[in-house]
Amino acid sequence: MTWLDTIIQGVLLGGLYALFAAGLSLVFGIMRLVNLAHGDLIVLAAFLILVLVTALGLNPFVATLVAMPLMFAIGWALQFFLLNRTLGADILPPLLVTFGLSIVIQNGLLEGFTADSRRVSVGGLESASVALGPIHVGVMPVLTLASAIAVIIGLNQLFYRTSLGRAFRATSDDPVTAGLMGIRPKRIFATATGIALAVVTIAALYLGTRANFNPTIGPARLIYAFEAVIIGGLGSLWGTLFGGIVIGIAQTFGAAINPEWQILAGHLAFLVVLLVRPRGLFPRAVD
Amino acid sequence: MTDVSTTRWKVETRTKASAAFALVAVLISLLAFAAPFLVSRSVLQDLFFILTMLVLAQNWNLLAGYAGLVSVGQQAFVGFGGYAMFALVSLGGLDPLAAVLLAGVASCLLAIPTAFFLFRLQGAYFAIGSWVIAEVARLALAQWKMLGGGTGTSLPREATRDMPALKLVGELFGVKSSGAGDILTYWLALLLAIATIGLVYRLLRSKQGLGLAAARDNQEAARSVGVDARRMKTLVYLAAAFGTGLAGALIYVQKARISPDAAFSVIDWTAYVIFIVVIGGIGTIEGPIVGIIVFFILQNLLADYGSWYLLILGLIGIAIMLLAPRGLWGLFAERTGIQLFPVRRRLTGGPVSSSKRGGARG
Numbered sequence: 291m292t293w294l295d296t297i298i299q300g301v302l303l304g305g306l307y308a309l310f311a312a313g314l315s316l317v318f319g320i321m322r323l324v325n326l327a328h329g330d331l332i333v334l335a336a337f338l339i340l341v342l343v344t345a346l347g348l349n350p351f352v353a354t355l356v357a358m359p360l361m362f363a364i365g366w367a368l369q370f371f372l373l374n375r376t377l378g379a380d381i382l383p384p385l386l387v388t389f390g391l392s393i394v395i396q397n398g399l400l401e402g403f404t405a406d407s408r409r410v411s412v413g414g415l416e417s418a419s420v421a422l423g424p425i426h427v428g429v430m431p432v433l434t435l436a437s438a439i440a441v442i443i444g445l446n447q448l449f450y451r452t453s454l455g456r457a458f459r460a461t462s463d464d465p466v467t468a469g470l471m472g473i474r475p476k477r478i479f480a481t482a483t484g485i486a487l488a489v490v491t492i493a494a495l496y497l498g499t500r501a502n503f504n505p506t507i508g509p510a511r512l513i514y515a516f517e518a519v520i521i522g523g524l525g526s527l528w529g530t531l532f533g534g535i536v537i538g539i540a541q542t543f544g545a546a547i548n549p550e551w552q553i554l555a556g557h558l559a560f561l562v563v564l565l566v567r568p569r570g571l572f573p574r575a576v577d
Numbered sequence: 578m579t580d581v582s583t584t585r586w587k588v589e590t591r592t593k594a595s596a597a598f599a600l601v602a603v604l605i606s607l608l609a610f611a612a613p614f615l616v617s618r619s620v621l622q623d624l625f626f627i628l629t630m631l632v633l634a635q636n637w638n639l640l641a642g643y644a645g646l647v648s649v650g651q652q653a654f655v656g657f658g659g660y661a662m663f664a665l666v667s668l669g670g671l672d673p674l675a676a677v678l679l680a681g682v683a684s685c686l687l688a689i690p691t692a693f694f695l696f697r698l699q700g701a702y703f704a705i706g707s708w709v710i711a712e713v714a715r716l717a718l719a720q721w722k723m724l725g726g727g728t729g730t731s732l733p734r735e736a737t738r739d740m741p742a743l744k745l746v747g748e749l750f751g752v753k754s755s756g757a758g759d760i761l762t763y764w765l766a767l768l769l770a771i772a773t774i775g776l777v778y779r780l781l782r783s784k785q786g787l788g789l790a791a792a793r794d795n796q797e798a799a800r801s802v803g804v805d806a807r808r809m810k811t812l813v814y815l816a817a818a819f820g821t822g823l824a825g826a827l828i829y830v831q832k833a834r835i836s837p838d839a840a841f842s843v844i845d846w847t848a849y850v851i852f853i854v855v856i857g858g859i860g861t862i863e864g865p866i867v868g869i870i871v872f873f874i875l876q877n878l879l880a881d882y883g884s885w886y887l888l889i890l891g892l893i894g895i896a897i898m899l900l901a902p903r904g905l906w907g908l909f910a911e912r913t914g915i916q917l918f919p920v921r922r923r924l925t926g927g928p929v930s931s932s933k934r935g936g937a938r939g
Contacts, residue, residue: 323701324700324701324702324704324705326649326701326704326705372895372899375899376898376899381645381647381700381701382641382647382859382898382902383898383899383902384701385647385700385701385704386647386851386855386894386898387895387898387899389649389848389851389894390852390891390892390894390895390898391891391895392891393844393848393887393888393890393891393894394888394891394892394895396887397884397885397887397888397891398884398888400883400884401883401884401885401888509708509843510712512705513705513708513709513712516702516705516709517709520698520702520706550719550720550727553712553716554713554716554717554720557709557712557713557716558713560709561694561709561713564694564697564698564706565694568697
């Protein structure tokens with residue numbers, strides 16, 4: 291039964307990677323912007339939750355609810371005042387500015403919180419488990435996957451059922467015409483990044499409670515998120531969840547063979563998918 | 578019919594400033610070769626750092642500024658070059674100098690399969706994809722137990738001490754092997770830097786360079802006039818891997834100690850390099866040269882401030898990208914029209930006297 295256990299652990303880990311990736315996928319889908327600071331923003335949100343938990347004594351879940359609007363505001367301002375100025379036909383400015391941002395956030399956090407490893411405690415919940423037939427699974431990993439599915443359903447509803455979602459899709463297709471219809475693309479972009487960072491905050495909760503974290507782990511999270519998006523195919527949120535699960539299963543299998551191979555196995559799975567299906571498994575957007 | 582011989586047109590890239598600069602450049606190079614006679618060992622080590630970073634910056638600039646391939650994974654080739662050199666010296670018993678050259682070739686060979694993967698990704702996805710490749714290389718080499726695994730290893734002392742070239746330099750200067758090593762690696766770094774700048778400049782002035790610039794500015798238009806953009810980009814990618822691998826191998830001959838985390842560090846070999854190019858001016862040969870000077874000054878000023886240093890560097894990089902995307906050299910060239918490495922073709926000669934010749938300068 292160990293291999294079944296490995297698969298289930300991998301699927302649950304995939305939920306975490308899908309949460310990392312959802313924000314990246316959202317921002318890319320709407321404004322073709324790849325934010326190289328995405329991983330560092332996840333870590334920033336994790337530190338924000340940590341501060342709220344330790345300084346105000348809040349429950350981590352409550353702290354996440356408090357942090358979400360704050361991260362939304364940070365994302366909104368970041369996009370409106372900084373990143374909007376980099377958008378255009380040239381791909382260099384957004385890449386180099388977000389790369390600079392990644393370095394700034396990482397070193398800002400190092401300065402503020404040192405390089406020590408931290409962890410957000412959820413009061414014994416991290417060691418709780420439930421029996422799923424013959425397999426025991428942790429409560430937190432199950433919650434992570436459930437949150438990932440809820441976030442994807444929520445984002446899809448937002449995209450296809452609300453006027454804001456219609457504005458997102460219109461701006462994504464043709465910002466000039468959308469502007470003629472009374473949509474202000476710059477504000478739409480700012481709102482999209484705000485929502486992406488609210489999703490990032492949820493990801494940060496599970497990142498911070500699952501294992502130790504420190505200011506330098508952001509870039510690795512960016513890479514996992516990116517791999518999930520590419521494996522799933524650009525423009526498909528369910529594809530992103532599937533991509534996250536592929537990475538998760540590859541990593542748990544790699545770790546089962548040799549703990550040193552965990553991360554490498556995930557990357558190799560990504561390269562194999564890139565080799566056989568360069569446009570991902572469920573491509574939707576044509577990019 | 579007029580006499581053709583007196584009205585011959587010529588296509589030139591040379592300007593007055595560049596002709597004068599060529600002379601200065603030769604003088605600077607001669608002075609730089611004489612530096613081991615003139616300056617102390619610590620200055621020589623600083624110069625080695627400056628020159629190797631300049632080589633990395635020129636290679637990254639060739640990729641991002643000319644071929645439009647924004648890579649954040651060039652540390653893959655620095656690390657792989659370093660490890661290839663270590664393997665050839667410690668396991669193969671080769672002379673370190675030969676090993677450096679072969680390590681460059683090895684990096685170039687590594688670039689063939691990685692190009693195969695990466696060229697399936699566009700723009701920003703190419704950037705992160707290149708990072709994944711570097712991570713795979715780091716994690717894979719950390720498994721190589723004969724070269725120290727995750728903790729790394731040192732270069733065997735006798736391998737460097739017994740180098741014939743080192744003995745020659747040691748006798749010439751009357752110094753011990755460690756001092757001679759610094760002189761030798763400095764000269765090699767200088768040669769590599771001059772060769773890199775020379776080759777990049779030659780490429781940009783050639784027909785291929787023109788095609789590259791055309792493909793960067795408008796890929797469809799370039800293809801319509803017969804530029805094979807994909808082939809050009811692949812060649813540039815392989816050439817940059819070779820140059821970066823050589824520099825990586827040379828850096829690790831001088832360091833004499835290697836570990837996966839240091840050799841594949843995204844901060845040391847890519848972030849710094851990107852900031853050097855962006856601050857100096859992306860898409861020009863002068864840019865990385867200006868950038869490395871500014872970078873070295875900033876590093877010395879802010880060395881004691883730890884992570885503040887990188888934070889400030891990041892902020893400067895963002896500010897330059899937003900306010901002056903052509904960098905410091907771009908600002909200067911815009912105001913003065915001076916180009917030290919001009920690549921723009923101009924028509925000269927012909928029946929019109931040169932004083933009446935129209936068109937933009939430089």
